[in-house]
Amino acid sequence: MVTICLAGNPNAGKSTIFNALTGARQHVGNWPGKTVEKKEGRLWLDGQEIAVVDLPGAYSLSAFSAEETITRDFLLDAQPDAVVAVVDAANLERNLYLVLQLLEMRVPLMIALNMSDVAESRQIHIHRERLAERLGGLPVISMIGSREIGLDALKEAMVQVARRRVKAAPVYADLGPAVESEIAALCSLIEADANLRLYPARWLAIKLLEGEDDLGTRIGPALAAAAAAARDRIAAETGEDADTLIADARYRFLGGIVSYAVTRAAADGLTFSDRIDRVLAHRRWGVLVFLALMWVVFQFTANVSAPLLDWVDGIIAGPVTRWAAALLGVVGLGGSWVESLVVDGIIAGVGGVLVFVPVLFSLYVALAVLEDSGYMARAALVMDRFMQRLGLHGKSFLPMLVGFGCNVPGIYATRTLENPDDRKITAFLTTFMSCGARLPVYVVFGSAFFGAASGGLVFGLYALGVGVAVLTSLLLTRLVFRSKTAAPFVIELPPYRLPNPKTVGLYVWSNTARFIHNAGTVILAASVVIWLLLAIPVGTGQFANVAPGDSLFGATSRVIAPALAPAGFGQWEAASSLMAGFVAKEVVIASMNQVYTGADEADEPEPPSTLGEDLAGIVTGLGEAVVLTGQEIVNIVPRTLNIIPGLNVPEANFLGRADDAGSDSALQSALRAAFTPLAAVAFNVFILLYVPCMATVAAMRQEFGARWMLAQVAYTLVVAWLAAVLVYQGGLLLGLG
């Protein structure tokens, strides 16, 4: 049977092409004596069955790793009828190093120039004919393996190569006089040895000069000794290892091939990226563009995700809660404390976090698009001057930007800073960046007290967070870290490109999955604890049947509440929500629902529905959410334009619905009764600035130790209290109360 193998660097797309060639007709096992995966498949071509072997990814045939040894030994021992060298077109130099060694080995070779779309997107244009010419006339097939483009041409070339119909000229790198003379001498010895006639003499001589020790089983002691002596002579003559001389000559040879066969746009004057950077990386315009883009990102995060958020919220508060209650009813636990724990504790708590998955998904999509397009590096560059004024490094901007999504990855992102002081200060400031989880609190209070002007409250709070971070930075760099020297900011600006959906998808998935995972662990535990605190009566009452105010949660909150009175929200209910917010800011609203309205929204009576009606409702709701998401994307434009005074561009309304600002009315009514507008603002200021969530505090401790964590907790508490009191008392003095 004809055997064809695929060889190439790791990540060159070999497996993709292997799968496209063999489909389901493949077998996966291990290479004998190794834990390296061996994939074999079958393919019918030109009326003939062909065995296809996917060799392990290898950078060379120099036995640096098990993968390289397997590849080398397979090519030597199995003598395949054709070898397809799968080459990543976007990383040609690195990939051709292996190709050159395959050429030295004189295997029946062809080149699959894979991922040619990626190369083109990076403005790397490969002249295929020129490349083929410099590789001795080998077939060179341009491919996009993931889309099976070029697959038929590859199959045709495989048949031609396997049937020896391709006449390729030998191609060798000139390895220099010292090495070449020793190769010639070794070749004479190899060709004289009948046992070694299987091996290409030049290839074996080069391998021996490279000092490939594991070839010892294939060669005799005399040849090994001759090779060792040759290596010594080369080292003495040139002052360099033969191994390095050979590799260097190969790279120079490859450099010549690539400069002949490849055109890179970057080499020719101003590139497309350079032209864009005249504006986007400009000292002044760049900042304006950055602010505009951040506006769009916040619009995208807060508004575009809202319909899907409502959809998920509806599922969790509706069908999921009903199904759980019904299921517990079936097993005889309906109305018991177990039902309360599951419905009011776990589903309300974990569900309360999961409803924010669309928000974070949107944020990560926006960040991934900005990153993969190459913009993020420009943002760091234009913000460098501002950060330097704060005594910080330009790179500090990136963790703070990440902090707007979630403070936890923001804290870990400080690892990208070299200076330990920069890291500490940046992490300290990152907690003042209003994370996505605080946004729902602003939205609920904003719509309850300020109606259509709630956007102003939200924007003001975000700005206040940045302002407090600026002041804190000045304080820390002038009082605490005075000896800190500013390191130069070096950043490489990658070329702009259209974001790759796969890269964006991977980034979004990995980050969102982490959030969901946390919801199933930390938030689950916290929800159970809060439920327990609300279920345990103090004084009168029964377990799980006690008014929130008479529970342990209520009693504990009453201890703290008086300290908050100067800020205008000295009720135990507000204090309890702030305590719950330490676990996760997402819990604030869920907690308020329970303590202010006496029950979670999920407990509100709803008309009974069948399973089929629930499922139909979920599907219909998803359809509406998708339509409304499109509407919100469109509305970014009018909302952005409407910032300009005097402009009032109408917003799209795809479903023709009236504004649903009246939702959450039970909680909002309770809040209006409990807070004055001024106290509501002060409360939100406190939410913005006080201790970040438990996960962020844990991240601070892991990264910077308990002392820095405690300092941060104390500082945020003091700043939050002072700011809230200042807002409330100042407002009263100005007659705003």
Place this chain on the structure above:
Amino acid sequence: MTILRQILETFEQTDEPLSLTQVARRLEVEPHLLEAMMAYWVRKGAIREVTTSGCAACSLKHNCAPLLTLPRRYERATGSADAPPTPPPCACAR
């Protein structure tokens, strides 16, 4: 002297990690070719890529927006005794 040796000597002359662009400028070598040549020394264990601080152990480092924005930097590998201690893995990876 071979370019490969010059690359190694460039790293021996400094204690600071160097980016690909910095080395390419010093040696006047085309960056793409240089990157391939650096891979040779990385495979041999003479040079290592520097992943800032704790990010080395993070499984998300190839998708981390802040990290990807930074230039890839390399330093001379002077053996395990001099290798920086590996900090705990980034919680992003969990």
